[in-house]
Amino acid sequence: MMSAMNAGNESEVRDRLVGTWKLVSTEQTMSDGSTRPFAAFGPRANGFLMYQREGYMCAVLVNPDRTSADSANAMGEAKPSATEGKFAYCGRYEIDVAHKQIIHMPEVATDPGFVGSRQIRPYAFEGDRLIFSDTEKDDPNISRWKIVWEKVLLACAERPQILAQLRPDEHGG
DSSP states (O other): OHHHHHHHHHHHHHHHHSEEEEEEEEEEEETTSOEEOOTTTOTTOEEEEEEOTTSEEEEEEEOTTOOHHHHHHOOGGGSOOTTTTEEEEEEEEEEETTTTEEEEEEEEESSGGGTTOOEEEEEEEETTEEEEEEEOSSOTTEEEEEEEEEEOOOOTTTHHHHHHHHSOOTTOO
16 A cells, blocks of 8 residues: 555656756855855856656756866866866656655766766755755765756747647638
């Protein structure tokens, strides 16, 4: 009986999860209590997170303040890598309702170290927002991290145009 209840909950979570999410913010809480955006992506980070019902996902984050001139003008060992300020991965995902976690399993990634890993994302929904947040396990200077995503909903102004494309013209045109 418990497994049927969890399956229903997983279905509900999947229904909320499936679709496109736009990055709202990233935040690291430092050991001293201060906060900052993720350093690699800066204060104006951009990104998208997409989930398909069939169990695949894709995530991309970029620092919009990083220009191609940054890498073109750098010299020698000071030259940043082509992927600095950019991060993406895609692969399968699982939902662990009991632990309120979404597990990403990258099959491709800009950082090869992510391929084949299990990226555990504790989640919460707040309205049209999906929030990933957890304690930091790798950097002793950071105590917590948080990523906030907002569901991309079709803008009201676009709906009539989209619906017109989906419905046959009643006037034969």
